Amino acid sequence: MQRDVALWIDHRQAVIAAVAGDTEDLTRIVSGLEKHVRFSSRGDGAEDSRDKRFEGHLNLYYDKVIAAVHDARSILILGPGEAKHEVEKRLRAAGLGKSIAAVEMADKMTDHQISAVARQRFQE
DSSP, X not given: OOOEEEEEEOSSEEEEEEEETTEXXXXXXXXXXXXXXXXXXXXXXXXXXXXXXXXXXXXXXXHHHHHHHTTOSEEEEEESSTHHHHHHHXXXXXXXXXXXXXXXXXXXXXXXHHHHHHHHHHOO
């Protein structure tokens, strides 16, 4: 059975609410990242190294998220910041652009709220 997914994401975690028929599944993927503070670039090797580690860790995190939603018929991407657009780009690069239903701004949401959005959006 095909499933539809509401994906709430920021740099710290992703919550995936999948709806397939009458069943609903909730998955959480934690990035393990702390809040990233960007500094002005002055050629400081330590800051460059920290940024590269942050970016590498984000890439692994996004790979896990994409693996969790790759078989979805429709993907609604929600989130408060840059992460929603970053994962959208990664999904398009992975050939999953046609599955993206929408990308919408959403502040912090509870698991129940994310599930409710998925049910409302995909069971209409």
